[in-house]
Amino acid sequence: MDKLTIRDFDPGRKRVFVRVDFNVPVEDGKVVDDSRIRASLPTIRALLRGGAMLVLASHLGRPNGKVVDSFRLRPVAERLGALLRVPVRVTGDALGLGTQDAVARLKPGQVLLLENLRFHAAEEANDPGFAKTLASYADVYVNDAFGTAHRAHASTVGITQYLPAYAGLLMEREIKMLSTLMESPERPFAAVIGGAKVSGKITVLDELMKRVDTFCIGGGMANTFLVGKGHTVGKSLLEKDRVEDAKRILAAAEERGVQFLLPTDVVVAKEVTRGAEHKVVPAHKIPNSWSVVDIGPQTTAAFQAALEPARTIFWNGPLGVFEVPTFGDGTRAIARFLARKADEGATVVVGGGDSVAAVQQLGLTEKMSHISTGGGASLEFLEGRELPGIAALLDRDSGRQGHAEERTAEPASATSAGEGARP
Ligand code: ADP
Ligand code: MG
Numbered sequence: 422m423d424k425l426t427i428r429d430f431d432p433g434r435k436r437v438f439v440r441v442d443f444n445v446p447v448e449d450g451k452v453v454d455d456s457r458i459r460a461s462l463p464t465i466r467a468l469l470r471g472g473a474m475l476v477l478a479s480h481l482g483r484p485n486g487k488v489v490d491s492f493r494l495r496p497v498a499e500r501l502g503a504l505l506r507v508p509v510r511v512t513g514d515a516l517g518l519g520t521q522d523a524v525a526r527l528k529p530g531q532v533l534l535l536e537n538l539r540f541h542a543a544e545e546a547n548d549p550g551f552a553k554t555l556a557s558y559a560d561v562y563v564n565d566a567f568g569t570a571h572r573a574h575a576s577t578v579g580i581t582q583y584l585p586a587y588a589g590l591l592m593e594r595e596i597k598m599l600s601t602l603m604e605s606p607e608r609p610f611a612a613v614i615g616g617a618k619v620s621g622k623i624t625v626l627d628e629l630m631k632r633v634d635t636f637c638i639g640g641g642m643a644n645t646f647l648v649g650k651g652h653t654v655g656k657s658l659l660e661k662d663r664v665e666d667a668k669r670i671l672a673a674a675e676e677r678g679v680q681f682l683l684p685t686d687v688v689v690a691k692e693v694t695r696g697a698e699h700k701v702v703p704a705h706k707i708p709n710s711w712s713v714v715d716i717g718p719q720t721t722a723a724f725q726a727a728l729e730p731a732r733t734i735f736w737n738g739p740l741g742v743f744e745v746p747t748f749g750d751g752t753r754a755i756a757r758f759l760a761r762k763a764d765e766g767a768t769v770v771v772g773g774g775d776s777v778a779a780v781q782q783l784g785l786t787e788k789m790s791h792i793s794t795g796g797g798a799s800l801e802f803l804e805g806r807e808l809p810g811i812a813a814l815l816d817r818d819s820g821r822q823g824h825a826e827e828r829t830a831e832p833a834s835a836t837s838a839g840e841g842a843r844p
Pocket of ligand 2: 775796
């Protein structure tokens with residue numbers, strides 16, 4: 422990776438501002454899924470072991486520049502504290518004298534979490550004054566919030582004007598895994614793409630077209646392709662204005678010799694709701710008043726056969742309306758199949774909010790080679806776009822490297838802190 426990481430500076434006795442992605446679901450004051458908090462632990466632990474004083478910052482939800490009590494970070498601080506087994510204080514506000522004071526009193530090995538950054542509109546506006554204040558809390562900046570790297574906000578981009586900026590370990594891993602897909606995937610390389618709409622994924626499909634050997638297309642987006650091939654799709658989700666794009670993509674696959682699998686059979690339902698009447702039909706005989714809600718068993722088998730030889734697989738987007746368990750067979754079957762492939766040594770990367778949720782529901786997260794924590798960010802990365810939050814970090818081989826201090830493979834241990842120092 423061409424970005425400097427936390428391995429490239431000594432955090433000992435330094436105040437380190439870490440932008441994390443703690444945008445987790447909270448219900449009744451409790452964190453209901455702490456995977457994003459857990460994902461940031463390697464970086465936090467490494468910095469604490471190295472004797473840093475940590476100022477953590479994140480957004481939660483969309484409070485749109487106002488204080489919204491249900492988006493306060495206190496439940497997150499509690500969960501993080503429990504995981505780290507260190508008390509984590511959360512400030513009342515990201516700004517203000519109280520916060521400055523709390524930052525000033527930090528000691529090596531201690532962790533302070535700033536209140537939700539998006540309580541200030543200045544965060545999303547990438548306001549320089551706000552960024553400068555955040556920067557004033559620390560000596561060094563670390564970005565571990567890959568999920569927000571596609572946004573140029575004060576805490577992801579603005580702050581790097583004022584502090585030397587390094588990648589955290591999660592950020593590093595995300596960049597490494599996604600770069601492998603882009604630059605040097607072991608072949609055969611296959612992409613399983615589903616989800617609701619083609620529209621948001623056309624650029625990704627075009628980019629992947631240059632790289633993959635096989636596409637397996639399911640979910641609502643497959644309907645637009647089926648129509649592109651001359652089928653009808655009844656009442657199913659269809660993007661009429663994308664049929665031409667679908668045709669173009671089909672033609673490109675043909676021309677490049679990329680295997681392009683569409684459903685040959687589908688599950689259709691009278692209504693897209695739990696308990697609705699449903700049946701399996703051939704993809705060229707979708708009845709008029711029914712909706713496609715899942716891939717059929719023949720399609721699942723065909724996808725698995727096509728994916729069997731793959732050494733690298735990228736999956737984005739569920740293959741059916743998996744939120745309704747009856748319509749989740751295809752998604753679950755493919756998730757289990759991909760977990761087995763990963764177990765056998767293939768590189769399996771899953772990206773996208775809903776696909777990741779499907780994998781989590783099945784308890785298969787640990788099985789996959791990599792689960793991207795950033796839905797939108799991972800897709801933008803695979804579109805070949807430069808993510809502003811990554812671009813802003815120090816390059817390994819450039820003039821800006823002057824910011825970097827001495828390199829230590831293992832951050833040096835500080836005397837007064839670190840996990841080892843705790844009773
Ligand atoms: P991801 O978050 O993994 O990128 P998307 O957001 O693109 O995935 O799509 C997820 C949504 O697609 C899910 O809510 C799912 O219900 C929906 N979906 C999947 N298949 C269909 C279908 N056949 N018809 C309508 N919606 C579908
Ligand atoms: Mg989604």
